[in-house]
Amino acid sequence: MSVLEVDSLRVQLPTPSGDVTIVDGVDYAVEAGEVLGVAGESGSGKTISMLALLGLLPERSTVHGTARFEGRDLITMPRRELRDIAGRDLAMVFQDPFTSLHPMLSVGKQLTEHVRRHLHLDRAASQRRAVELLEDVRIPDPEAALRAFPHHFSGGMRQRIAIAIALACRPKLLIADEPTTALDVTVQAGILRLLDRLRREHELAVILITHDLGVLSSIADRVSIFYAGRVVESGARDAVLTHPRHPYTHALLDALPHPEVSKERPLVAIGGAPPAPGRLPTGCAFNPRCAHAVETCRLEVPQLVVAGDRRLACPVDPFRA
Amino acid sequence: MSALELRDVVVDYDRRGGGSVRAVAGASLVVERGRIVGLVGESGCGKSTLARAAVGLVPVAEGSVEFEGTAVTPLSRRARPEHLVRLQLVFQNPYSSLNPRRTAGSQIADGLKGTRAARAVRVRELCEVVGLPGTVTSRYPHEFSGGQRQRIAIARALASSPSVIVLDEPLASLDASAQAQLANLLANLARDLEVGLLLISHDLAIVRHVADEVSVMYLGKMAETGPTLPLWTKPAHPYSEALIAAVPRPDGAGFLPESLPGEVPDPAHPPAGCRFHPRCPYVFERCRVEEPRLEPLPNDRFAACWLAGSKGLG
Numbered sequence: 001m002s003v004l005e006v007d008s009l010r011v012q013l014p015t016p017s018g019d020v021t022i023v024d025g026v027d028y029a030v031e032a033g034e035v036l037g038v039a040g041e042s043g044s045g046k047t048i049s050m051l052a053l054l055g056l057l058p059e060r061s062t063v064h065g066t067a068r069f070e071g072r073d074l075i076t077m078p079r080r081e082l083r084d085i086a087g088r089d090l091a092m093v094f095q096d097p098f099t100s101l102h103p104m105l106s107v108g109k110q111l112t113e114h115v116r117r118h119l120h121l122d123r124a125a126s127q128r129r130a131v132e133l134l135e136d137v138r139i140p141d142p143e144a145a146l147r148a149f150p151h152h153f154s155g156g157m158r159q160r161i162a163i164a165i166a167l168a169c170r171p172k173l174l175i176a177d178e179p180t181t182a183l184d185v186t187v188q189a190g191i192l193r194l195l196d197r198l199r200r201e202h203e204l205a206v207i208l209i210t211h212d213l214g215v216l217s218s219i220a221d222r223v224s225i226f227y228a229g230r231v232v233e234s235g236a237r238d239a240v241l242t243h244p245r246h247p248y249t250h251a252l253l254d255a256l257p258h259p260e261v262s263k264e265r266p267l268v269a270i271g272g273a274p275p276a277p278g279r280l281p282t283g284c285a286f287n288p289r290c291a292h293a294v295e296t297c298r299l300e301v302p303q304l305v306v307a308g309d310r311r312l313a314c315p316v317d318p319f320r321a
Numbered sequence: 322m323s324a325l326e327l328r329d330v331v332v333d334y335d336r337r338g339g340g341s342v343r344a345v346a347g348a349s350l351v352v353e354r355g356r357i358v359g360l361v362g363e364s365g366c367g368k369s370t371l372a373r374a375a376v377g378l379v380p381v382a383e384g385s386v387e388f389e390g391t392a393v394t395p396l397s398r399r400a401r402p403e404h405l406v407r408l409q410l411v412f413q414n415p416y417s418s419l420n421p422r423r424t425a426g427s428q429i430a431d432g433l434k435g436t437r438a439a440r441a442v443r444v445r446e447l448c449e450v451v452g453l454p455g456t457v458t459s460r461y462p463h464e465f466s467g468g469q470r471q472r473i474a475i476a477r478a479l480a481s482s483p484s485v486i487v488l489d490e491p492l493a494s495l496d497a498s499a500q501a502q503l504a505n506l507l508a509n510l511a512r513d514l515e516v517g518l519l520l521i522s523h524d525l526a527i528v529r530h531v532a533d534e535v536s537v538m539y540l541g542k543m544a545e546t547g548p549t550l551p552l553w554t555k556p557a558h559p560y561s562e563a564l565i566a567a568v569p570r571p572d573g574a575g576f577l578p579e580s581l582p583g584e585v586p587d588p589a590h591p592p593a594g595c596r597f598h599p600r601c602p603y604v605f606e607r608c609r610v611e612e613p614r615l616e617p618l619p620n621d622r623f624a625a626c627w628l629a630g631s632k633g634l635g
Contacts, residue, residue, distance in 0.1 A: 041496040154584050155364070184363040184523055185567040189580035192569070196577055211496060214526070214569030218577050241573030255501040256571050257530035266508065267501035267530065273466055 002029040003173050003205040009065035011052045020278035023049045024229040035206040037220025041274050045229035046209045050175050054086045088118040091166035095178040097158035101150040108146030118169045133164040156187030177209045192219050217241050225249045228285035235310025245319045247290045292318040322390050324517045325352040325485045329384035332374050342589045344370040346541035355515040359532030365585040367541040368521050372489050376410045409478035413490035415470035419462040425473045426458025432480035447476040468499030485517040504531050525568050537561045540596040547622030557624035559601045
């Protein structure tokens with residue numbers, strides 16, 4: 001059974017000009033010990049679809065669909081129950097650990113408060129657990145680190161601490177939203193290796209949201225590519241990234257510099273810009289930017305359907321092997 | 322004469338509560354017209370400070386900065402000297418460097434002279450150069466995407482017909498497609514307009530793609546400099562090697578990038594000997610006591626490593 005199974009998730013956010021659909025029918029699932037990579041440009045609904053699961057959307061937002069976490073639907077669950085699950089069995093880390101850590105509380109306080117609330121440990125036991133957690137994410141001298149404050153640490157160390165807090169109650173699922181975007185590549189590599197070790201040793205399921213296909217390629221087992229609030233292609237990492245079949249996935253990969261490609265050849269940018277939510281073109285949302293669009297693409301919204309080794313939302317399928 | 326030349330530049334910052342920190346500890350760099358020089362290194366290595374020193378935004382404690390043969394002096398309250406107008410800087414976040422209450426066109430026109438009509442024509446030309454439609458001139462910064470705003474900032478820099486533009490992380494926080502467009506634009510500026518570019522970036526893949534030469538900086542000094550491709554394929558300094566190995570590849574193969582343990586040390590207390598030795602996998606006795614200088618290698622390359630000469634580069 002999947003740790004998390006999201007089905008037909010739709011999210012509408014209130015705006016001054018009425019409700020706008022940000023996520024429009026998204027499905028995905030993640031198993032224990034597996035890393036699901038979610039990629040797409042900014043504004044494609046990646047983050048909102050995760051915040052919806054945790055009940056972290058603004059007031060008057062509407063969420064439809066189901067999100068079964070160990071068999072129970074997070075969407076219809078009473079808020080009290082959701083609060084118990086979120087932070088214990090289901091944890092999240094964000095892009096900027098400096099804003100998610102409390103600047104005025106010591107690292108020890110932030111770690112122990114968490115385990116004491118959710119696991120009901122006493123002071124000594126929670127202290128031991130905190131040291132264990134910092135050791136697990138490879139913070140040097142954990143005892144001293146407990147007494148220190150977030151600003152004493154570098155960006156990479158802060159992100160490790162944020163991950164330690166997220167792992168404090170042995171969650172089944174970790175949602176990591178651009179966890180390495182603000183970090184140097186050397187530090188990023190360390191965080192990716194840490195996540196990879198945690199999912200192996202603790203059977204942790206991880207959803208990794210990133211705009212960086214390199215990051216996705218190095219750690220994800222399966223990937224989902226988001227565009228304008230929908231999944232346009234999903235499947236095993238090597239299948240999707242070595243033989244992309246959706247024109248959007250293809251274009252995203254073409255835009256990246258490859259060491260093998262001569263610098264005389266310009267990078268291939270995707271023409272146009274992603275559509276603003278609420279102002280989607282009719283038919284496939286990617287059709288105005290797509291070199292392979294035909295008449296149907298302008299009329300019908302393509303469904304995500306099984307296409308050989310993956311799922312694909314493109315009736316033209318120009319890159320079929 | 323080089324367009325922009327930094328020789329043995331040292332920059333000190335005062336530290337709160339007394340004392341000072343040497344952010345740049347003797348670094349040299351040359352940017353010729355029409356060439357793109359990439360400056361890379363982890364945060365805290367001094368690359369942004371060096372960029373600021375290059376355009377006179379921070380005073381230089383030792384060494385010299387020359388632009389087209391004249392010294393670059395720190396900015397004062399007076400107007401920037403005429404000859405320095407052709408040396409421009411583009412910042413990381415165009416949303417904070419552009420004035421939100423003025424139209425794109427009027428901000429691009431700031432650096433232009435001549436009649437109103439002539440300036441309007443030139444603004445439209447500059448928009449075309451950076452790939453924006455001429456109709457954008459009457460719109461405000463918030464109406465543009467991040468990539469478009471960065472192109473407005475570049476058009477604004479181009480208005481003074483610069484021979485060198487220093488760009489501090491111009492591609493950070495942009496989507497891949499916008500990055501690709503901007504990277505292509507930078508390559509065109511160097512090739513077609515013969516502008517020299519100093520490109521500071523932590524995105525090594527982009528630097529590898531557009532830069533003619535690369536300087537790798539560590540803790541205030543150059544660890545290695547040289548033409549991009551040879552440096553990339555066979556790095557002479559272990560730090561360059563570690564940086565390159567840490568770049569994740571989008572090839573679907575599932576290889577985890579190599580991490581480099583440790584962090585850039587506090588520049589107030591640089592390690593004895595080679596500055597990189599506490600993190601270096603190849604460290605041996607000499608590295609702990611004696612600091613290697615940036616020495617020439619074959620093919621216009623330089624590296625500050627005791628082992629560089631024995632790597633058979635050339």
